[in-house]
Amino acid sequence: MKFLGLNDFQFKDQRVLLRLDLNAPIEDGEVSNDERLIRSLPTIKHILNNEGRLVVVSHLGRPEENGKHQPEFSLYPVVKRLEQLLGRSIDLILDLDDLPSVNQGDMIVLENIRFLRGEKSNERNLSKKLANIADIFVMDAFATSHRAHSSTTGVIEYSNKACAGFLLEEEIKALSRIINNKGNSLAVLGGAKISTKLDLINSLSKKMGNVILGGGIANTCLLAQGFSVGNSLVEESMLKEALELAERENVIVPKIVVAAKNVEQEGSIKPIEDIEEEDSIFDVAPQSFKEHQYLFDAASTILWNGPMGLFEKNSFAEGTNAVAKMIVSSNGFSVAGGGDTISAASKAGVLDELDYVSTAGGAFLEFIEGRKLPSLEALQLKLKN
Numbered sequence: 061m062k063f064l065g066l067n068d069f070q071f072k073d074q075r076v077l078l079r080l081d082l083n084a085p086i087e088d089g090e091v092s093n094d095e096r097l098i099r100s101l102p103t104i105k106h107i108l109n110n111e112g113r114l115v116v117v118s119h120l121g122r123p124e125e126n127g128k129h130q131p132e133f134s135l136y137p138v139v140k141r142l143e144q145l146l147g148r149s150i151d152l153i154l155d156l157d158d159l160p161s162v163n164q165g166d167m168i169v170l171e172n173i174r175f176l177r178g179e180k181s182n183e184r185n186l187s188k189k190l191a192n193i194a195d196i197f198v199m200d201a202f203a204t205s206h207r208a209h210s211s212t213t214g215v216i217e218y219s220n221k222a223c224a225g226f227l228l229e230e231e232i233k234a235l236s237r238i239i240n241n242k243g244n245s246l247a248v249l250g251g252a253k254i255s256t257k258l259d260l261i262n263s264l265s266k267k268m269g270n271v272i273l274g275g276g277i278a279n280t281c282l283l284a285q286g287f288s289v290g291n292s293l294v295e296e297s298m299l300k301e302a303l304e305l306a307e308r309e310n311v312i313v314p315k316i317v318v319a320a321k322n323v324e325q326e327g328s329i330k331p332i333e334d335i336e337e338e339d340s341i342f343d344v345a346p347q348s349f350k351e352h353q354y355l356f357d358a359a360s361t362i363l364w365n366g367p368m369g370l371f372e373k374n375s376f377a378e379g380t381n382a383v384a385k386m387i388v389s390s391n392g393f394s395v396a397g398g399g400d401t402i403s404a405a406s407k408a409g410v411l412d413e414l415d416y417v418s419t420a421g422g423a424f425l426e427f428i429e430g431r432k433l434p435s436l437e438a439l440q441l442k443l444k445n
């Protein structure tokens with residue numbers, strides 16, 4: 061996948077519209093996890109250091125698209141955190157029709173683009189308006205590149221010059237290394253619902269060497285295979301699909317689990333055959349992964365998405381912690397991403413030891429599944445034109 065990059069353009073005195081994904085969690089009016097902001101800094105700094113006139117655009121959350129300012133979805137806390145990270149003051153601009161001119165080497169941030177009608181429907185007039193703000197459009201919001209919105213996709217079509225930022229390039233390089241590996245590869249996939257990950261598991265089990273399942277996904281597979289899983293979290297409506305997956309030769313469903321009558325009890329390690337009617341499976345037992353140590357040893361790439369159990373509770377975090385440690389102890393190139401995976405990796409103390417941690421959730425899963433992401437398609441077309 062090839063795009064124009066930041067190094068293909070001169071930014072001096074150019075008006076630059078930069079799409080970032082600054083969709084960070086906000087708690088008590090403050091950014092509670094600034095990872096997406098920190099990972100956006102290299103692109104921001106490159107444009108400022110090269111004397112561009114920078115306008116940043118992002119969404120935050122899912123506000124109503126009604127043209128009205130909704131304080132609970134304001135980018136204000138994000139701008140405050142960016143000011144700290146960059147050591148400069150930054151104006152947050154409410155009105156797209158009343159943009160101030162930006163000095164060379166300076167920046168402003170536009171208020172949440174999802175307040176504007178037309179953003180999510182990729183409406184032509186909004187896309188054109190955005191494109192007209194700038195001489196160069198830079199797309200660095202990989203985490204929103206699966207959305208065909210005005211600020212991620214339409215704007216590219218109407219911009220004279222458009223390129224990818226450093227984070228987007230880095231994400232694609234790391235994730236491509238996983239999906240293009242023709243050697244020994246391993247995917248470790250957990251999470252609550254098989255329905256949300258069915259396409260991913262399907263696609264990975266065809267593309268990758270081996271796939272190890274955990275979490276509610278594994279419970280549903282176990283039930284589909286005819287084991288009793290008591291009161292465990294399962295999706296009854298997915299049994300046919302789960303059985304089809306679980307029967308594939310390269311898909312591993314762990315059979316030693318941690319079960320308890322409820323989440324407040326200590327769990328006991330049990331082989332799946334010993335699960336009683338009142339039991340719920342809350343975790344995979346570490347030894348169930350250890351049996352497959354050879355797969356971790358042989359893998360040249362490892363993809364990790366989703367916790368293996370109820371990792372938020374210490375008594376049911378051992379399976380997730382064990383698999384996390386096995387992943388980072390392998391010599392294979394390890395990539396983690398999507399939803400709860402980062403919190404799980406952080407809790408297991410391995411976040412800094414993974415080779416690559418994606419900033420994306422939905423976009424990460426769609427890219428790995430091999431789907432075409434609209435914003436990336438638009439950027440690629442720009443290269444051809």
Ligand code: 3PG
Pocket residue numbers: 081083121122203204207420421422423
């Ligand atoms: C994300 O957090 O996955 C991205 O910011 C995209 O957000 P969305 O799912 O609301 O489009």
